[in-house]
Amino acid sequence: MKNLREDAFRIIKNSIDSVLPEKAVQQELEKMSLEDNIHIVAIGKAAWRMAKSAKDFLKDKVKNGIVITKYGHSQGTIESLQIYEAGHPIPDENTIKSTKKAIELVQNLRENDVVLFLVSGGGSALFEIPVEGVNLEDIKNVTDMLLKSGANIVEINTVRKHLSRVKGGNFAKLVEPAKIYSLVLSDVLGDRLDSIASGPAYPDSTTLEDVEKIIKKYDLTLSEKILHALKNETPKHLDNVETRIIGSVTKVCESAVKIAQNLGYNTMILTTTLDCEAKEAGSFLAAIVREEKERERPLNTPCAIILGGETVVHVRGKGKGGRNQELVLSAARGIKGYQEVLIASVGTDGTDGPTDAAGGIVDGETVNRLQEKGIDVEKVLNNNDSYHALQSVDGLVITGPTGTNVNDLTFILCN
Ligand SMILES: Nc1ncnc2c1ncn2[C@@H]1O[C@H](COP(=O)(O)OP(=O)(O)OP(=O)(O)O)[C@@H](O)[C@H]1O
Ligand SMILES: O=C(O)[C@H](O)CO
Numbered sequence: 001m002k003n004l005r006e007d008a009f010r011i012i013k014n015s016i017d018s019v020l021p022e023k024a025v026q027q028e029l030e031k032m033s034l035e036d037n038i039h040i041v042a043i044g045k046a047a048w049r050m051a052k053s054a055k056d057f058l059k060d061k062v063k064n065g066i067v068i069t070k071y072g073h074s075q076g077t078i079e080s081l082q083i084y085e086a087g088h089p090i091p092d093e094n095t096i097k098s099t100k101k102a103i104e105l106v107q108n109l110r111e112n113d114v115v116l117f118l119v120s121g122g123g124s125a126l127f128e129i130p131v132e133g134v135n136l137e138d139i140k141n142v143t144d145m146l147l148k149s150g151a152n153i154v155e156i157n158t159v160r161k162h163l164s165r166v167k168g169g170n171f172a173k174l175v176e177p178a179k180i181y182s183l184v185l186s187d188v189l190g191d192r193l194d195s196i197a198s199g200p201a202y203p204d205s206t207t208l209e210d211v212e213k214i215i216k217k218y219d220l221t222l223s224e225k226i227l228h229a230l231k232n233e234t235p236k237h238l239d240n241v242e243t244r245i246i247g248s249v250t251k252v253c254e255s256a257v258k259i260a261q262n263l264g265y266n267t268m269i270l271t272t273t274l275d276c277e278a279k280e281a282g283s284f285l286a287a288i289v290r291e292e293k294e295r296e297r298p299l300n301t302p303c304a305i306i307l308g309g310e311t312v313v314h315v316r317g318k319g320k321g322g323r324n325q326e327l328v329l330s331a332a333r334g335i336k337g338y339q340e341v342l343i344a345s346v347g348t349d350g351t352d353g354p355t356d357a358a359g360g361i362v363d364g365e366t367v368n369r370l371q372e373k374g375i376d377v378e379k380v381l382n383n384n385d386s387y388h389a390l391q392s393v394d395g396l397v398i399t400g401p402t403g404t405n406v407n408d409l410t411f412i413l414c415n
């Protein structure tokens, strides 16, 4: 007899563990066998942990290095590395100051030097020197405008890359003739390497023409100064860079598959780019469960159907919740009464929306239990109050901050 709930918590824990920066960085470094003369540059929300792990592994091979992370995200000193914190999601003076320090560190390197570039989400705000004619205030204004415009992260970073001396492959040019090995923890669906942290060391696939389209699409009113500065194309080819993704929602899904297989489930990954409205994703998952329960399709039971991505919630109510909690609560409506089934969804960073839960977990009894308590699921969903409803039926998944950030993991277990 399977204990679906126990299995679900094991899948969540072990698959998130598989993308913790420490483990992932060292596993990759083991394969790379780097020589001496290593200079570490780490940017993003996971920068400190990635750098610490690299330094612990490479020891004296590391000559020097720099960490630039968000305020409150560093955890002390790391031998031979400078540690800086800066503004996120809007860059600030410390962004520029620390990026200049990073440039000082790499600009006179030689061919036999290696820059180990450790990249994680948040890097766009933390690593920046604007192009000529643009100052920090301008970048702050443009960033603020882009973040509020409804543009997605690929579009936002397309504009940012063309206003920057380090983004969109430009950092790799500054490092020449030294070589860059990039290890990347992806927080962008589809793992577009030129978008993650705005791809400082990756050939840029976006152009000034794309920038123009985005300005039109979102009706952005940019100053004459900014429009004038938007004239430098980013590098499309880089000869000194090698890049590996060490963690992503794809990896989390692949780990979840292995763990579920070991627990005796038939498995499939349905998608790694789930990006629709959370409530709709929930309804869709419930439809898949019904197909399983009625016709054993698409997999024979016991089965684990796994999805990765990042849904969206247009918050209109006044309640408390997150996209994962809202997804599972919505799904609960469509699986009401079914036995031996469960749906779980979690943010791999351990934080779902402004709550202390990583996500939620529901089964065929969830809606009945809520009704017994006098809680109307439709009302809860309309008020975006999934947290309190799930809390009352033991439907929250609480992990605490996990130390990684690679989007969301969602899965169905059916017996
Ligand atoms: N009451 C609510 N119910 C459902 N979703 C909500 C609610 N309040 C906020 N949200 C959603 O939570 C999202 C923010 O969640 P979270 O902090 O986990 O973001 P994130 O994308 O994981 O950020 P990061 O990349 O910095 O980790 C918002 O985009 C919003 O859609
Ligand atoms: O820093 C950024 O640009 C986002 O987190 C995506 O990587």
Ligand SMILES: [Mg+2]
Residues within 6 Å of the ligand: 347, 349, 351, 352, 353
């Ligand atoms: Mg989050």
